[in-house]
Amino acid sequence: MRRTGRIGRIGRIGRIGRAGRYLTLLLVLVVMLGPIVWQFLTSLRGRTENVYDGMLPAQPTLDNYVRVAESFPLLQYTGNTLIVAALAVTSNLLFAAMGGYALSRPGWKGRKAVFTVLVATLMFPFESVMISMFLTIRGMGLVDTLIGVWLPGAVSVLNIMIMRAAFLAVPRELEEAAVLDGAGEWARFTRVFLPAAKGSLAVVCITSFMGAWDDFLWPLLVLTDSEHYTLQLGLKSLAGATTVNDQRLIAAGAMAALLPMMLLFFALQRFFFKGVGEGAVKL
Amino acid sequence: MVALFSLWPFVNTVILSFTDARILQGGRFVGFDNYTRAFADPDFWTAACNSVLYLAVVVPALVLLPLALAVLVQKEVPGIGFFRSAFYTPVIASAVVVGLIWQWVLRSDGLVNTVFRRLDLISQPVPFLTDSTLLLFSAMLVTVWKGLGYYMVFYLAALGNVPASLYEAAALDGAGPVRRFFSITVPQVKPMMLLVGTLSAISALRVFTEVYILGGEGGGPGGGARTLPFLIRQVGLGFAGETGYAAAISLLLFLLTLVFSLLGRRLSKGDEE
Numbered sequence A: 001m002r003r004t005g006r007i008g009r010i011g012r013i014g015r016i017g018r019a020g021r022y023l024t025l026l027l028v029l030v031v032m033l034g035p036i037v038w039q040f041l042t043s044l045r046g047r048t049e050n051v052y053d054g055m056l057p058a059q060p061t062l063d064n065y066v067r068v069a070e071s072f073p074l075l076q077y078t079g080n081t082l083i084v085a086a087l088a089v090t091s092n093l094l095f096a097a098m099g100g101y102a103l104s105r106p107g108w109k110g111r112k113a114v115f116t117v118l119v120a121t122l123m124f125p126f127e128s129v130m131i132s133m134f135l136t137i138r139g140m141g142l143v144d145t146l147i148g149v150w151l152p153g154a155v156s157v158l159n160i161m162i163m164r165a166a167f168l169a170v171p172r173e174l175e176e177a178a179v180l181d182g183a184g185e186w187a188r189f190t191r192v193f194l195p196a197a198k199g200s201l202a203v204v205c206i207t208s209f210m211g212a213w214d215d216f217l218w219p220l221l222v223l224t225d226s227e228h229y230t231l232q233l234g235l236k237s238l239a240g241a242t243t244v245n246d247q248r249l250i251a252a253g254a255m256a257a258l259l260p261m262m263l264l265f266f267a268l269q270r271f272f273f274k275g276v277g278e279g280a281v282k283l
Numbered sequence B: 001m002v003a004l005f006s007l008w009p010f011v012n013t014v015i016l017s018f019t020d021a022r023i024l025q026g027g028r029f030v031g032f033d034n035y036t037r038a039f040a041d042p043d044f045w046t047a048a049c050n051s052v053l054y055l056a057v058v059v060p061a062l063v064l065l066p067l068a069l070a071v072l073v074q075k076e077v078p079g080i081g082f083f084r085s086a087f088y089t090p091v092i093a094s095a096v097v098v099g100l101i102w103q104w105v106l107r108s109d110g111l112v113n114t115v116f117r118r119l120d121l122i123s124q125p126v127p128f129l130t131d132s133t134l135l136l137f138s139a140m141l142v143t144v145w146k147g148l149g150y151y152m153v154f155y156l157a158a159l160g161n162v163p164a165s166l167y168e169a170a171a172l173d174g175a176g177p178v179r180r181f182f183s184i185t186v187p188q189v190k191p192m193m194l195l196v197g198t199l200s201a202i203s204a205l206r207v208f209t210e211v212y213i214l215g216g217e218g219g220g221p222g223g224g225a226r227t228l229p230f231l232i233r234q235v236g237l238g239f240a241g242e243t244g245y246a247a248a249i250s251l252l253l254f255l256l257t258l259v260f261s262l263l264g265r266r267l268s269k270g271d272e273e
Helices: A002-043 A063-071 A074-104 A111-121 A126-139 A146-153 A157-168 A172-180 A185-196 A198-214 A217-222 A231-240 A247-280 B002-016 B033-040 B042-074 B080-092 B095-106 B111-118 B132-160 B164-172 B177-205 B209-215 B228-236 B243-272
Strands: none
Touching: A002 A247, A002 B042, A002 B080, A002 B095, A002 B132, A063 A074, A063 A247, A074 A111, A074 A146, A074 A157, A074 A185, A074 A198, A074 A231, A074 A247, A111 A157, A126 A146, A126 A217, A126 B002, A126 B228, A126 B243, A146 A198, A146 A217, A157 A185, A157 A198, A172 A185, A185 A198, A198 A231, A198 A247, A217 A231, A217 B228, A231 A247, A231 B095, A247 B080, A247 B095, B002 B243, B033 B243, B042 B080, B042 B132, B042 B177, B042 B228, B042 B243, B080 B132, B095 B111, B095 B132, B095 B209, B132 B177, B132 B209, B164 B177, B177 B243, B228 B243
């Protein structure tokens, strides 16, 4: 009797615990997603509708998105951003994988020194070198070009470290088996190490894409002609323009920038959380 | 590549900081003039204090709250993937988008003020974005909100590495969830807490976009909410851009960052011994 009673009690506590967990999860969800959802709803409100009347828009409309697309070259800004992001993802994958591989292999002189210097550069906040960086880019004649926006972020040290950690985690046996099979250095790199570090490659892919997509301060320094603006700069002009004091429009612009990213992330979410577990942050 | 875009700009910054260079012309060597000027400049002190205050508020919040969040979403229960991704969404949203969303929440005719007014809690709108101090705190709120998901992922990775046997042993010893959290989870993720502390400290010193979007180009009334990167950009660019002076402030920002990074390192070293 006593035994079943105990089990029953634990069961009940478990159920209450689970309900409490979901309740807390929902509460946090409201804090985290609430402002975004509200902004999304605002973006759907009609022109005559009061922004604060009720939760749901009375006459949902995509009109605001059309108006944003008409008054701001949103597609062009997005295109510019995508060019920079594509360059950044490609160069980061390439250089971080190669750099990380080199740093994870023993047996060459100066490896420790290079590693130390790289880790040290992690401590420079970009903002403390951006003026000098700007002068460098200007010296190369790249001011107001998308190449100039991309170049400083072509390979991030953090990504090299992420790849290094992933390659270090590859089991020795796997590598030895490949050597026995007669695989050369390059074959081992492409056939053994790269596939084994897929999760981390996905993390590098996502973080470098997001870095390029997100960046604001640096493009703000480099780009002057509004034709070359990246999406974030374009959005700023949306908020700053005194002519557009319409929250519905700003909301539509913000959502147009956010929704594609959200879709991409929710699609890749599985790889992302797995890649993180693989050792992305075991620096 | 790394040398060109990490080392050279740094060396160049050091050199520049000892000159009176302007944006369109090289400068002469002026010794420590830029530094003495910075220490006498009230704008510099406002920005430096803002940056340090930012750090003092944001870092503890970003060390503790994401850990709680990670513990909350750690367990594989139905639908947890959705919650994890949802909590991560503010990280995906760019700082500009996040700024736009919160600008609208906090404006004098924004969501919070409207709700407060309808509830008759206030007669005057709360100047979240037009008072320097409140603007700074609003920006902190935005930074924390955006950072929660980011550091949650760090903690998730760390929690994944805690051996399950530790929890089983503690459960057998009759330790409740709270006990288990403080006697197992916290010590096990302590290195990660230090890492998160260091990273969030560095990024707190880098804050620019939040203040810029919420408070506008000037950095709040009289520039009262300007952070150090904000000041660097304002001083260093434009037609009258004083590159040399901006470089000196940059170097001071770097030193500040270095101090906090080393502090984090020292703490984690002391922990290992």
